Amino acid sequence: xxxxxxxxxxxxxxxxxxxxxxxxxxxxxxLMNVSAASVTEMLRVLAQDGLxxxxxxRGVSLTPEGMAMAKRIxxxxxxxxxxxxxxxxxxxxxxxxxxxxxxxxxxxxxxxxMCRIIGAAEVTECDVCGSDCLKNRSGVQLNRLPVxxxxxxxxxxxxxxxxIRKLIAIGFVPGRSISLVSRTTNxxxxxxxxxxxxxxxxxxxxxxxxxxxx
Amino acid sequence: xxxxxxxxxxxxxxxxxxxxxxxxxxxxxxLMNVSAASVTEMLRVLAQDGLxxxxxxRGVSLTPEGMAMAKRIxxxxxxxxxxxxxxxxxxxxxxxxxxxxxxxxxxxxxxxxMCRIIGAAEVTECDVCGSDCLKNRSGVQLNRLPVxxxxxxxxxxxxxxxxIRKLIAIGFVPGRSISLVSRTTNxxxxxxxxxxxxxxxxxxxxxxxxxxxx
DNA sequence: CAAAAATATTAGGAATACCTAAATCTTTAT
DNA sequence: ATAAAGATTTAGGTATTCCTAATATTTTTG
Numbered sequence: 001x002x003x004x005x006x007x008x009x010x011x012x013x014x015x016x017x018x019x020x021x022x023x024x025x026x027x028x029x030x031l032m033n034v035s036a037a038s039v040t041e042m043l044r045v046l047a048q049d050g051l052x053x054x055x056x057x058r059g060v061s062l063t064p065e066g067m068a069m070a071k072r073i074x075x076x077x078x079x080x081x082x083x084x085x086x087x088x089x090x091x092x093x094x095x096x097x098x099x100x101x102x103x104x105x106x107x108x109x110x111x112x113x114m115c116r117i118i119g120a121a122e123v124t125e126c127d128v129c130g131s132d133c134l135k136n137r138s139g140v141q142l143n144r145l146p147v148x149x150x151x152x153x154x155x156x157x158x159x160x161x162x163x164i165r166k167l168i169a170i171g172f173v174p175g176r177s178i179s180l181v182s183r184t185t186n187x188x189x190x191x192x193x194x195x196x197x198x199x200x201x202x203x204x205x206x207x208x209x210x211x212x213x214x
Numbered sequence: 215x216x217x218x219x220x221x222x223x224x225x226x227x228x229x230x231x232x233x234x235x236x237x238x239x240x241x242x243x244x245l246m247n248v249s250a251a252s253v254t255e256m257l258r259v260l261a262q263d264g265l266x267x268x269x270x271x272r273g274v275s276l277t278p279e280g281m282a283m284a285k286r287i288x289x290x291x292x293x294x295x296x297x298x299x300x301x302x303x304x305x306x307x308x309x310x311x312x313x314x315x316x317x318x319x320x321x322x323x324x325x326x327x328m329c330r331i332i333g334a335a336e337v338t339e340c341d342v343c344g345s346d347c348l349k350n351r352s353g354v355q356l357n358r359l360p361v362x363x364x365x366x367x368x369x370x371x372x373x374x375x376x377x378i379r380k381l382i383a384i385g386f387v388p389g390r391s392i393s394l395v396s397r398t399t400n401x402x403x404x405x406x407x408x409x410x411x412x413x414x415x416x417x418x419x420x421x422x423x424x425x426x427x428x
Numbered sequence: 429c430a431a432a433a434a435t436a437t438t439a440g441g442a443a444t445a446c447c448t449a450a451a452t453c454t455t456t457a458t
Numbered sequence: 459a460t461a462a463a464g465a466t467t468t469a470g471g472t473a474t475t476c477c478t479a480a481t482a483t484t485t486t487t488g
Contacts, residue, residue, distance in 0.1 A: 035477060
């Protein structure tokens with residue numbers, strides 16, 4: 001069983017490997033705020049679990065499984081951190097802190113849905129979300145929808161946190177079905193139907209909402 | 215130091231106290247999926263920490279501090295659960311599961327901001343959010359409903375995952391309209407009407423379902 | 429190329445949280 | 459009222475994860 005604690009070690013090892021090529025006991029210890037002896041002990045355990053390759057006195061590297069696990073956690077951290085900043089209004093420092101805890105408990109599904117909401121082009125290859133994460137996503141802006149057809153909201157495009165929050169508060173949440181009722185000429189508001197009610201939305205806000213193609 | 219684990223115990227004790235007046239070792243053990251012996255051990259620790267009042271063989275109750283802490287966690291659970299459903303599109307069961315983990319790591323600030331997004335409509339005193347939260351959605355327990363009047367299910371109160379899942383499976387989902395058809399004497403089941411059908415529900419299950427205070 | 433310095437590991441413990449089995453206390457039923 | 463049943467606690471262990479001190483290995487440097 002891989003505990004949150006072990007996940008933390010894995011993540012540190014990933015970061016160190018990325019930055020330095022190898023992860024050394026002392027460096028891990030420093031980053032984890034733990035004694036070197038504790039690190040050695042944990043390395044043995046992780047090696048036994050097949051997550052790292054560990055040679056005494058020689059530092060460690062991740063096995064493919066270990067790498068996959070670490071990447072997954074790292075992705076969730078990124079997603080959570082952005083979400084906390086963009087949607088829950090936290091500053092970078094606080095968001096990072098909280099993301100360090102969230103990364104261990106966030107379900108794949110929730111992470112994926114957070115991704116849809118923040119929709120920024122920042123995290124590239126994301127193991128959690130697969131291909132439909134944050135990069136080159138297809139989708140149609142709500143304001144370009146033809147009248148009538150029902151679509152599902154795919155994601156909200158990060159532009160301005162305040163607007164995102166407003167949209168969510170109104171009910172524009174990924175996964176929901178929506179259809180365009182009518183469009184005024186020029187740049188007036190557009191009328192949508194979602195659930196039981198009609199909603200008017202300004203063009204500029206509507207342009208932040210992307211729905212599934214087709 | 216109060217770990218997430220201890221917080222879980224505190225929360226169980228709160229729920230049992232609310233439902234039954236006292237929290238007994240065996241009940242706690244059953245809800246936590248842990249041996250009675252482990253519970254006894256933990257109760258000693260919690261008592262030592264001043265969070266509960268514990269008299270051997272006599273069950274426990276929360277001290278003011280313990281109560282405050284348990285309430286705070288409970289509030290965060292409710293907020294996280296609703297947020298996961300309303301914003302991240304999770305179904306009740308999955309949202310509940312994940313909220314059980316989130317409740318321990320969610321910062322006050324994030325919880326408050328979640329409230330702002332989801333809780334604009336329903337309000338009252340929540341220890342985390344102060345005045346503007348969703349605590350007051352807690353209207354009336356289903357088993358206290360007068361015969362006849364139609365109400366909407368507001369939420370299901372966390373007590374035990376199995377029961378919650380059972381209720382959901384039967385169809386007790388927030389938002390649905392329900393009315394009390396008849397009540398047997400004593401502690402027998404209660405008959406409700408929901409949609410096209412009548413449903414019998416035990417008192418203890420019914421007490422977990424809250425409907426809007428008209 | 430050794431000795432000093434830096435790094436890493438082993439040894440021996442501590443705290444938390446869990447378990448089973450046995451003992452003890454309380455409740456229930458005859 | 460008392461013995462059986464039920465609930466709770468104690469005793470004795472296990473697994474994780476952390477610690478300090480002592481030991482071993484590697485690297486650096488005079």
